[in-house]
Amino acid sequence: MDTRKKIGIRDVAKAAGVSVATVSRVLAKAEYPVSEEARQRVLVTAEALGYVPNLLAKTFATSRTDTIGVAMPVLNAYYAKMLAGIEGEATKAGLSILLTIVGASDERREKAIDQFLARQLDGMIICSGAKDGPLRRTPDQLGIPAVIVGQQPNTGYITVTVDNRRASYEATDHLVSRGNRHIIFLTSNNEWPDFRDRLAGFQERLAEGEGATGEVIEGVFDEAQAYRAVTKLVAEKTTATAILAATDRQALGAMAALADAGLRVPSDMAVVGFDNYHTSEFVRPSLTSVDMPADAMGAKAVELVCMAKTAGADQMASVVLEPRLFIRQSSGSFDNAALLAQSVKSLPSA
Amino acid sequence: MDTRKKIGIRDVAKAAGVSVATVSRVLAKAEYPVSEEARQRVLVTAEALGYVPNLLAKTFATSRTDTIGVAMPVLNAYYAKMLAGIEGEATKAGLSILLTIVGASDERREKAIDQFLARQLDGMIICSGAKDGPLRRTPDQLGIPAVIVGQQPNTGYITVTVDNRRASYEATDHLVSRGNRHIIFLTSNNEWPDFRDRLAGFQERLAEGEGATGEVIEGVFDEAQAYRAVTKLVAEKTTATAILAATDRQALGAMAALADAGLRVPSDMAVVGFDNYHTSEFVRPSLTSVDMPADAMGAKAVELVCMAKTAGADQMASVVLEPRLFIRQSSGSFDNAALLAQSVKSLPSA
DNA sequence: CTGAAAGCGCTTACAG
DNA sequence: CTGAAAGCGCTTACAG
16 A cells, blocks of 8 residues: 555645635535635645545534445345436435345344444435335434335335336236136235235236136245246146236246246246346247336435435325336237337326 | 434443443453443443444544445446345455446546545445446555456456456357357457457367357347347358357347247257356246356455455455356257256366 | 543634 | 634543
């Protein structure tokens, strides 16, 4: 490393022949009235000395860290998209991001919050996992703005969520309206909020009649398990003509199983997924999927944190975003000409 | 927010009837000799008051932030995997992560480094993009440990890279040894270091004879462009029987084009990609791909930063990791029984 | 083992 | 417009 002494505001002040107060004002408070002459001397001197203000000291003196904490369960495609949305909006707002991955552990999540608090961050965004326990503190106890992305058992928190029930309803409607009369819902765990809602939307649409029946297969968490479940289904000569998978991962596993069993998608079996993976458009047949606006959710969360800092948390409301169904080949749309101009079905706003 | 006054170390000291020095020693320096009685009083009092040490103050007093800065070009699957590796290792080492996404802009990268420096971070990890300009500072000028992940034009920096040339050589060898005599290399930009190396490995293997020829198609950056390029190739009755794509995204686009053109993979055209996307195993046919150990690279970078803090940067060396080729159906391996137990070809170590 | 006090490098009333 | 000085909440030689 280098041996030159770090130069501080005092060095600049001395060299420029002004007080440290003046240096601080010129460098940190653009609007503060300082004589043009002093201003120039400070600017020139700071530049000449290569002065880099110690943000740590500033942060300590002002107790504004210009940093928000972000806690996420994992960094898969969904959360990476969310994080990108958070980061983009934060940068726009001049905020840095302290990132922590907490897994599925409520314990680690609380520890992360401890860190955020101890570090005096300006706010925090807690991205909920599939199944989180309630946060152990109320928003008031936190003392800094906190926004939750995704469903969370606690009440009182401001949240950014997505209308999973409605999206699932629309996806099911899409399948029913194409003539499918027995549809399988392939899912992970019906108690996890997002998946509970997707199940609810599925059932809600089926309950509306037209003679379509549903069948729920739970306990399927990844491609390999979906592959096995669907392979079994085919072996048992299922009467279903469509599968609504709770995630694209499950949908891809299902499609692999169908292909290996010699069945065609969608003529023998239609498939729809959730998440709209980047690759889903380029799988063959391409996969119809519900796009979760994870990046928009993340960006919205940052907005809300910023708002809470100024307006006060009490005048804020949680927000619910609308997912969109991207219709592709796997559900029975065979418009090859429109292959690259993907067709989009936007859910009407509630 | 709450209106209770923040309680500080002084409050704890007063309540416990000891000096702030004693409180500090009990709470922050486990080994420091303090009478058991005083220790207990401090512990109990701190707990009772709900004292949360102000890490900002500590950090300022000690000038150790226990935080490393991470700058990444984007947050796609590759970098998300890398970030997960960084985060995991950092957490193990008790380090927090300040994350910045800088896009393809050298300017923003420098700004991010300015931030890291101004915030007095303990170290930084710069993840290079496909084509970065040189860093504007030398490691010495930075003054804190810095490790680069990926190729970078600067010399003098410690880097963690992957042997792209060798991986590409092996992938090409795999295709040649299966009897392919004309192979297409589908790539983005031959001047970008990683892709230049992949091209080099491709050419190196072809130069070894056996009569296999190569054809390079440049300027293909995503699935859609790969789709178009391959569609054109097919229309022009290419004599190639295999495609080596520089990324899985390109490979997936290529496979979609082949499927839509009525060609079979791998019997009509074999395909191999780079990156080993999570979904590549479950596409049909499954995609043979070179796995880039992005998470291991990230973890290694954290290790190196930690090492530099203690050992001094001068006794450290850059590290080169070995990618692995995951052989699946798309390159002509039809072992359906081994579908879920993916076959792995580990590159021999250099 | 313990405590009084200096110091970390800024910001910001306050007085001029 | 300017500066001397207090203060942010800890840590840590130093003296006892």
